Amino acid sequence: MKRTTTTPTFTAILMALYLFAGCQNNPNNLNPKDVVWITNAHATLFRVGHNQTDSFLEVYNDPKSKQLLGAFFWGKSSSVRGYQKITDRHRIVSLSAIHTGMLAELGQAKSIVGVESKKYIAHPALYQSAALNAMIELAPNGPIIPEKLANLAPTLLIGYVFDIQEKNTIERIAKNHFPVVWANNHLEPHPLGRTEWIVAMGWLMGKSTESNNLFQKIAKDYNEIAQKAKHTPKPTVMMNIPYNGQWYVPQGQSYITQFIKDAGGAPITLQNEGSGSNMVGLEKALRAMEQANVWINTDLCNTQRCLSDMEPRVENIKAFKNHRVYHFNKKINPNGSNPYWDMGCIYPNLILRDIYNIVHNTRDSLYFYDLCP
Amino acid sequence: MQRKYYILLATLALAALLLIDLWPNDLSLMAFWGSEIFVELRLPRVFSAMIGGIALGWSGLMMQTLFRNPLAGPFLIGITPGATFGVALTTYLGSSLGLNETLSQMAIQPLAALGGAFLVLGIQLALHKKLTQMHSLLLVGLVLGYFFGAAVDIITQTAQAQQVKQFVMWGMGSFDRVLLFELIPLGLTTLVGGLILIYHKHTFNTYLLGDIHVESAGKSAKSIRTWLIIGSASMAAVVTAFCGPISFVGLIAPHISRKINGSESHQKNIFTTAITGASLTVAADIIAHNAIPNSTLPVNAILSIIGAPLVIFMLARKH
Numbered sequence: 001m002k003r004t005t006t007t008p009t010f011t012a013i014l015m016a017l018y019l020f021a022g023c024q025n026n027p028n029n030l031n032p033k034d035v036v037w038i039t040n041a042h043a044t045l046f047r048v049g050h051n052q053t054d055s056f057l058e059v060y061n062d063p064k065s066k067q068l069l070g071a072f073f074w075g076k077s078s079s080v081r082g083y084q085k086i087t088d089r090h091r092i093v094s095l096s097a098i099h100t101g102m103l104a105e106l107g108q109a110k111s112i113v114g115v116e117s118k119k120y121i122a123h124p125a126l127y128q129s130a131a132l133n134a135m136i137e138l139a140p141n142g143p144i145i146p147e148k149l150a151n152l153a154p155t156l157l158i159g160y161v162f163d164i165q166e167k168n169t170i171e172r173i174a175k176n177h178f179p180v181v182w183a184n185n186h187l188e189p190h191p192l193g194r195t196e197w198i199v200a201m202g203w204l205m206g207k208s209t210e211s212n213n214l215f216q217k218i219a220k221d222y223n224e225i226a227q228k229a230k231h232t233p234k235p236t237v238m239m240n241i242p243y244n245g246q247w248y249v250p251q252g253q254s255y256i257t258q259f260i261k262d263a264g265g266a267p268i269t270l271q272n273e274g275s276g277s278n279m280v281g282l283e284k285a286l287r288a289m290e291q292a293n294v295w296i297n298t299d300l301c302n303t304q305r306c307l308s309d310m311e312p313r314v315e316n317i318k319a320f321k322n323h324r325v326y327h328f329n330k331k332i333n334p335n336g337s338n339p340y341w342d343m344g345c346i347y348p349n350l351i352l353r354d355i356y357n358i359v360h361n362t363r364d365s366l367y368f369y370d371l372c373p
Numbered sequence: 374m375q376r377k378y379y380i381l382l383a384t385l386a387l388a389a390l391l392l393i394d395l396w397p398n399d400l401s402l403m404a405f406w407g408s409e410i411f412v413e414l415r416l417p418r419v420f421s422a423m424i425g426g427i428a429l430g431w432s433g434l435m436m437q438t439l440f441r442n443p444l445a446g447p448f449l450i451g452i453t454p455g456a457t458f459g460v461a462l463t464t465y466l467g468s469s470l471g472l473n474e475t476l477s478q479m480a481i482q483p484l485a486a487l488g489g490a491f492l493v494l495g496i497q498l499a500l501h502k503k504l505t506q507m508h509s510l511l512l513v514g515l516v517l518g519y520f521f522g523a524a525v526d527i528i529t530q531t532a533q534a535q536q537v538k539q540f541v542m543w544g545m546g547s548f549d550r551v552l553l554f555e556l557i558p559l560g561l562t563t564l565v566g567g568l569i570l571i572y573h574k575h576t577f578n579t580y581l582l583g584d585i586h587v588e589s590a591g592k593s594a595k596s597i598r599t600w601l602i603i604g605s606a607s608m609a610a611v612v613t614a615f616c617g618p619i620s621f622v623g624l625i626a627p628h629i630s631r632k633i634n635g636s637e638s639h640q641k642n643i644f645t646t647a648i649t650g651a652s653l654t655v656a657a658d659i660i661a662h663n664a665i666p667n668s669t670l671p672v673n674a675i676l677s678i679i680g681a682p683l684v685i686f687m688l689a690r691k692h
Contacts, residue, residue, distance in 0.1 A: 141531045243542035244482070244617060245549030246669065270667035281662055281669035282549040283414040290410075312552065313413050 032056060032073070032080050041219060043196035045184050048203050053077050057203050061161070062187050063275075069161070069182040074206070084179045088155035089205055093138065095159040097121045098194075099183055101342040102201040103158075104131075106210055114138050114152045122337035123346075146173055154178050158204070160186060189253050189275040191262075191348035192219055198346065221349040222262075225356055229264030235293035235359050237265040238319065240277075241301060242311045247285035248277040256297065259348070263355040268292055286313060294359055295319040296369070298327045304372050323371070326358050330370040340368045380633065380645065384652040387659060388419055413553065421551035421559060422654040425616050426626070428563040428608040430650025431570055433623030434630070434642060435605035438577050439598060440511055446623040450510070451493040451517030452606050456613040457544065458521040459489025461528045464540045482543060483555070483614040490610030493517055497602055502595060510598075545671035546617035548658055555615050562611040567643070569604040573597070574639035581637060619654065620673055621680030626650035628687055653679070 035056055037049035044063050049056045054075030061067040073083040093114035094100040100115055101123035109131040115121065116139045118132060126132045138148050143166055149157075150173050157180045161167050167182070174180045181204060185197035195218055202211020237260045240248050250257050250267070251274035257267040268289055270278050289295075295317065301307050304325055308315050319325055328340045344351045354369040356362070405411055436445040448454065463485035496517065501510050529537050551559070570577070576597055579586050584594040612619060630645040631637060657675040664670055 242550075243539050244545075245547035245551070246542050246545070278668045280667065281418075281547070283410060283418065284662070284667075284669060286414065287410055311550075313409075316409050316413075 040196055042190045042193035046200045059182055091155045093154040093157040097342040098345045099158050101346050102198045106205055106207045108205050120337055122333050122339040123343045127333055149173050158183055160184055190258055194345050195348055218349050222352055225352050226262040229356055232264040234266040236268055237294045238268045238289040238292035239297045241299045242282055245282045246279050248279055250277045259355050263352055263359050265359040292319045295325040302327045302329050325372040326369045327372050328368050330368055381648045384648050387655045417551045417553045418548045420556050422548045422658045423651045424559050424563050425612045426650035426654030427647040428612045429622040430626030430646040431566050432605040432608040434627040434646045435601045437627055439601040450497055450514035452490050452609045453618045454518040454521035455489040455493030456486035458524055459485035460543050461525045461540055464536050465528045465532045486614035487610055494606040501598055543617050546619045546673035548616055551615050559615055562607050566604045566608040569600055570643050577639045621676045622650050622653050625680050
């Protein structure tokens with residue numbers, strides 16, 4: 001008899017808890033009044049808004065699900081339902097080299113007390129700087145070390161979701177101690193979408209005007225190059241290198257293919273839809289790429305010899321025969337970090353200009369790229 | 374006609390399908406046969422899949438004879454983990470040693486895999502003379518497997534993202550990467566392994582009955598074990614070196630063969646194990662390349678997906 005009465009009660013409690021937990025992530029539950037949300041030019045995974053008293057930031061999971069990952073505010077109100085207040089920006093942990101670079105661009109490098117790993121930070125403003133030396137590495141060789149993060153006692157953590165387990169660990173440590181902003185700018189398909197996250201970084205640091213101006217300047221330069229490339233011939237461009245008989249061929253809406261399209265090239269893809277890549281066997285890949293005019297992004301290979309050592313059959317590719325193969329390691333640092341990845345994400349106009357010059361064979365000097373001899 | 378000949382025909386049909394039928398739409402058949410794609414990519418892929426399947430089937434047969442255990446395979450004596458360790462080590466140390474520009478990391482991967490596999494083979498050969506119990510040899514194999522697995526975990530944990538990617542791609546197994554000239558070491562090792570199997574087939578049958586039967590026939594059980602270790606480990610090592618770790622074939626090809634023949638006899642199983650192994654790898658390769666348009670699936674995953682239900686089905690039927 002006892003069993004029959006406790007079971008429904010227990011089930012009801014569980015359901016109530018479940019509903020309560022479900023409501024926490026529901027954007028409809030957030031209710032700041034009269035907020036004017038600013039429309040982003042390209043970014044899809046964050047939005048910034050203001051009302052008369054406060055300023056708001058919402059960040060989302062990925063372009064498909066658009067699930068709310070976090071909602072933040074700063075301003076006169078002491079609390080806003082569903083939003084976490086940003087109060088102190090003096091001890092920041094920044095897990096992504098790109099976000100770290102963005103903060104440095106906004107003159108906030110000194111506020112960063114911890115990073116995931118220093119070996120990926122290549123931004124010229126940070127590489128071998130005193131500010132970088134002062135930062136603590138939280139995950140020098142693998143996942144975040146929880147004790148290190150807890151001991152560091154940051155006031156704000158800016159991260160990216162890569163591993164759900166690590167996300168949970170960080171959130172457990174952060175609970176009731178400091179806000180965590182998940183900035184998934186690496187999932188933005190358009191290069192300017194990734195760059196536009198500097199606006200979100202500016203919002204977090206109270207530097208909105210500076211960050212907006214910087215983004216506008218970069219976007220203007222990018223769009224001018226894209227405009228110039230619109231009515232040019234479209235040489236075919238192939239990307240990446242084979243690994244053990246497999247080739248990751250980017251899909252038609254991916255980050256790198258967007259650069260090539262904007263630079264006036266015709267990217268060789270196997271699938272127009274999708275922002276990821278197709279893993280294909282060598283035969284399928286080489287069949288598609290045999291007649292490519294240009295080959296870019298040769299990963300760690302800086303010479304044609306390296307490519308043919310790795311896979312001799314690439315010698316049949318037209319771009320290889322015509323010596324139009326380019327790597328992106330021109331600015332690589334002695335420790336192996338490459339500003340192409342962090343600085344290039346902040347300044348995609350530099351990458352676009354390089355690809356434009358490569359695709360149209362202008363012989364102008366290149367910034368990140370170089371010809372594979 | 375015997376069932377094994379049906380399998381042979383099926384294998385040949387699959388290979389023919391791969392060589393003839395699945396050609397690019399934009400080329401005529403004759404043009405495709407004369408193209409660089411066919412000669413430099415399709416031929417080595419098909420032949421490496423066939424030779425790899427034969428080698429792994431025979432390796433599994435010898436391994437199962439060695440341990441008198443139907444669950445034995447190249448993983449069990451640590452060959453695959455040893456090869457994996459060799460590749461992980463060179464992938465990680467490659468850039469520190471300047472291998473990127475001088476000799477590509479991927480070009481030395483087969484050598485690294487062979488090095489790792491033969492290191493394990495050496496340890497096993499040295500130990501098997503001291504260890505009289507077969508389960509001790511088995512235990513050493515498992516322990517070596519765990520040891521090298523742990524070493525690989527540590528290496529990948531400290532490696533850079535691109536090195537990890539390179540290593541993961543190797544671990545998926547692929548016949549696409551095999552070059553025409555690499556078929557020579559692959560084929561020669563398989564031939565030597567096959568000759569060991571053919572030459573000792575009667576002794577291996579006796580060995581299955583127990584050491585005492587081998588000794589009473591005037592032969593040394595230790596020497597038989599040495600031949601079994603050398604033959605099976607070399608074939609598994611070479612296939613792993615050139616194609617990456619290819620799972621399940623070594624385990625299930627001898628099983629299917631015994632089922633077809635209804636006998637444990639090596640005379641009967643050498644041929645059918647070979648064609649079963651080749652059928653499995655060629656079929657997996659065809660599925661891997663054609664199951665999803667514009668993508669290639671990992672051969673290893675396909676083999677496991679085919680292999681796991683097959684083993685369960687066979688075990689269930691047995692009981």
